[in-house]
């Protein structure tokens with residue numbers, strides 16, 4: 001298929017772009033390089049433009065005659081969304097509205113959308129299924145939930161088929177060493193811990209040790225970026241085969257605490273890390289673990305890298321190969 005990937009120069013979008021190209025698709029990336037990198041497209045054509053630039057978006061859609069769009073472009077940092085919510089509604093919600101309007105203008109009928117476990121807020125039951133209440137507790141999650149609603153309302157008119165993927169905590173890097181997370185000033189736990197292991201930070205803070213979890217630290221469902229990328233390839237196959245619109249959790253179905261993650265980084269690094277216990281970070285739910293049965297049955301998705309030490313090893317190998325990527 002001819003595909004447009006917004007945010008395809010970013011961490012997750014670049015891994016997906018690579019798998020799509022390998023699967024034989026014709027991929028164009030649309031990215032403003034705000035947090036992405038030209039090298040990360042690995043040679044796929046890049047339109048360097050902002051989603052808010054309607055003229056560039058229209059010109060791109062007119063020229064490409066795309067059969068589907070994968071929409072990754074967004075701001076993604078939970079604490080930043082608490083401090084600056086309008087930045088998140090503008091880029092994540094308003095720019096998704098603009099993209100949907102553009103898709104209608106150009107007759108693009110298939111969309112794969114990057115959503116997030118943050119739409120669930122603090123779920124009552126773990127693991128959380130797709131039918132759980134949608135009650136985000138931070139503006140990032142709310143901005144994504146609004147996008148989900150626009151997409152499903154539009155799909156209900158018959159104008160669009162979509163697969164909305166709710167990612168849990170994405171981590172790790174291309175085992176081939178070509179791609180990985182390169183964002184400066186990263187906030188994600190595994191990335192920060194790997195930077196520390198590589199001597200790029202002095203210590204890591206554990207945000208909260210009094211959560212109602214087995215060791216008092218937050219529990220998350222970490223999914224390897226390559227397994228997540230594969231879900232996108234399968235989602236496109238599903239839409240191309242005329243499959244119905246779907247909303248699917250992307251996680252493994254079990255979680256690890258912050259302390260368990262840090263122990264895995266210490267194992268892979270071979271040395272202890274300097275860790276400081278601090279207060280809770282605003283906007284963090286205690287535990288987020290996916291019920292992943294629906295994606296397994298609907299798409300036939302099967303994880304290949306459900307192994308915390310493998311996730312950490314690929315992230316650490318990538319971190320060691322930087323800063324060439326900056």
Ligand SMILES: NC(=O)c1ccc[n+]([C@@H]2O[C@H](COP(=O)([O-])OP(=O)(O)OC[C@H]3O[C@@H](n4cnc5c(N)ncnc54)[C@H](O)[C@@H]3O)[C@@H](O)[C@H]2O)c1
Nearest residue numbers: 007009010011012031032034035036050051073074167170
């Ligand atoms: N990383 C995670 O753990 C995680 C979890 C859940 C959901 N997600 C979602 O996955 C998607 C990708 O996240 P990521 O981790 O790869 O982040 P990222 O910051 O690496 O990638 C986002 C990409 O979008 C581009 N972009 C942002 N705003 C843009 C705009 N207005 N116009 C054009 N390009 C723009 C950035 O330059 C970047 O290349 C996001 O939608 C995010 O909400 C990520």
Ligand SMILES: O=c1ccn([C@@H]2O[C@H](COP(=O)(O)OP(=O)(O)O[C@H]3O[C@H](CO)[C@@H](O)[C@H](O)[C@H]3O)[C@@H](O)[C@H]2O)c(=O)[nH]1
Nearest residue numbers: 076078116117118168169187188189192205206207218284
């Ligand atoms: O230096 C750090 C960084 C993180 N954490 C903790 O580690 C956990 C994971 O945090 P982080 O890696 O920042 O991810 P989340 O805040 O869980 O959010 C990620 O996962 C969500 C889905 O679960 C996505 O929606 C978001 O985009 C993505 O950033 C949380 O409990 C944090 O408090 C620390 O203790 N110290």
